[in-house]
Amino acid sequence: MSEEREAGRILIVDDMVTNIKILKQAIDPKHQVFFATNGTDALQLSLEKGPDLILLDVAMPDLDGFEVCKRLKADPVTADIPVIFVTSMEAEEDELKGLRSGAVDFITKPVRSAVVAQRVDIHIKLRLLQRKLEALSYHDGLTGVANRRRFNELFKTEWARSIRSPAPISLIMVDVDHFKQFNDHYGHQAGDDCLRTVAHAMEQSLKRVTDLLARYGGEEFVVLMPGTDEEGAKQVGEALLKVVAELQIPHAYSSIAEQVVTISVGMVSCMPDKLMHRDSLNKAADDALYQAKQQGRNRMCIGSCPLDKA
Incomplete structure (x- = not known):
């Protein structure tokens, strides 16, 4: 050294x-x-x-x-x-x-x-x-982005910072659409390559050094955006959708008309206080992701700031 x-x-x-x-x-x-x-x-x-x-x-x-x-x-x-x-x-x-x-x-x-x-x-x-x-x-071995452990620890830190500041904080949950079908038909090696490519593209699309992209598990990713309000987070979500679609990774077994790999996005933003628990923000983003998948995938749904208290 x-x-x-x-x-x-x-x-x-x-x-x-x-x-x-x-x-x-x-x-x-x-x-x-x-x-x-x-x-x-x-x-x-x-x-x-x-x-x-x-x-x-x-x-x-x-x-x-x-x-x-x-x-x-x-x-x-x-x-x-x-x-x-x-x-x-x-x-x-x-x-x-x-x-x-x-x-x-x-x-x-x-x-x-x-x-x-x-x-x-x-x-x-x-x-x-x-x-x-x-x-x-703190790094995911497959994709090279941050792992869930890193996300959990940074989320805890930034949540505390947001309460103290005070400042907004936003989360985006991402799911690669129809990834099981992709794996089943193209093979696991192609599936791994797909996740690496998608993760790299999403990470490169983030403009602020304080924003974190992490692999949450399987084909799910999460973006943590401290100090970002709903409008700013919406722009990030739209950029993620665009950058992944533009990769033009063929996916003949997707329900998406273009038959390329796409993502679904759930986003939520809030101004936390001491009575709120950060897990409620995580759940709200996950619920918004579920809505995006239910509504046809390859889109973003915006959740409401959670009112659940710790």
């Missing part, structure tokens, strides 16, 4: 600028460093920047480090970010409190630069390795 690839993003949180400078000087310059001087800003920067590691002071005027760490671990968006406490507190009970709050390490002040640098590098390497392993476990 090259040094460039080992570089990480580090958030330093301390109410004393002098301490921030000391820590920054101790850290290998290949790492990107940004800082906050209070707990409230630290929480906001953690959400915005998604650091690979946080060096966190304990004694701060608004929120102390223990409370900041507790809130970081309670938020699914920031829960996996490793935290190292850097503090003048030396008592065993303080160190235990820090580790029990979710920190991965505890460094006492005054810091020793060489020790800080070594510990930071170790935790950055572990964090980047964790991300690589996650990336491998």
Whole structure:
């Protein structure tokens, strides 16, 4: 692994600028460093920047480090970010409190630069390795797009973010029309090739990096669109229908007049709140997909924002 690839993003949180400078000087310059001087800003920067590691002071005027760490671990968006406490507190009970709050390490002040640098590098390497392993476990082996596990985890994260913002969130459920007949008559190898081609085309049609296409199971796919309202999601659904039809993959056993591979689409959008459960949005999109299939396939149906509460 090259040094460039080992570089990480580090958030330093301390109410004393002098301490921030000391820590920054101790850290290998290949790492990107940004800082906050209070707990409230630290929480906001953690959400915005998604650091690979946080060096966190304990004694701060608004929120102390223990409370900041507790809130970081309670938020699914920031829960996996490793935290190292850097503090003048030396008592065993303080160190235990820090580790029990979710920190991965505890460094006492005054810091020793060489020790800080070594510990930071170790935790950055572990964090980047964790991300690589996650990336491998998050992809569908057949199509190369994200898998259902990745969708479930990101949906949970983005749902929480949408409630906090607040912001709309939209889902699209996709089903390849008459795929069983395609498999039965053209063979499973051709079926696999079809799914790969369709998945790649749909993924390429997504314009925003925040949108996720995932294989949901079999010939079903799902598109997660955080920050997208109904009109925006409708445009994405129409683009999916168009791009798949334009592939012109022959399907002589389809009920569609053109006898090419097509998809059915169910879409739903909502502005979530704390009383709603994300599964209700998933069900609404699935119900809309069922309607599209019942109405003749190769079309999109738009569901209503679910009113079911958690």
